[in-house]
Amino acid sequence: MHASSSASQLPSRIEPFKWAEQGFSWSGLVPLSRFARIASEATVPAGQSDTDALTVQVDCRLYMDEYQRIAWLDGTLVAIVPMTCQRCLELVEVPVATEVHLALLTAEKQIARLDEDADFVILSEEQVVHGVDDAQMIDLIELLEDELLLSVPISPRHDECENRHQPVVEDEPEQIKRDNPFEALANLKGKLDS
Ligand SMILES: [Zn+2]
Secondary structure, eight states, X not given: OOOOTTOSSOOSEEOHHHHHHXXXXXXXXXXXXXXXXXXXXXXXXXXOSSSTTOEEEEEEEEEEETTTTEEEEEEEEEEEEEEEOTTTOSEEEEEEEEEEEEEEESSGGGGGGSOTTOEEEEOOTTXXXXXXXXXXXXXXXXXXXXXXXXXXXXXXXOXXXXXXXXXXXXXXXXXXXXXXXXXXXXXXXXHHHO
16 A cells, blocks of 8 residues: 555655556645755755755646556646855845656657657666565655756846946946045044144
8 A cells, every 4th residue: 555645745755657547646835855956956044044944835646648558747846945146146036846747657668659749757777666565666756856956047146136246346446536545634634623
């Protein structure tokens, strides 16, 4: 028996083909920490000790296409990931989202059964962990994370970055000319004289 779909936590290890056959769906919030590779990209906001408060909204389902005999993983993942803006180095809340429609295959020859533009993953031996009774298990979270990672920006930045660093080197000489130190001294002297 596998965990029921009403479990409060999104199961990680699943038997994709058995679950697709039976039909499985899950909706809810998953801590970002369970998506380790994305969590490692997050910047901890000031005043928070870690990224525990961050979550990913997950809606997913596994089902079997009876005609093609293909197991599908469909899903929607949405998260706001705080990252460091590469322009101003301040925090930027990056919306990260993806729609998943993925055929789960076990052999390359199955690709022929799919539409030309269909996304698929060929579950390799490394991905498949053999569980009790040699059940074929895969890591559902890892699979979903692979998809969500594609929408995580490599170089995050504010859409309109207002905190942009001023080009200090160009501005400084003018600044010195304007605030002439001798002029400042003269003013001070004038005040002392009066
Ligand atoms: Zn910025």
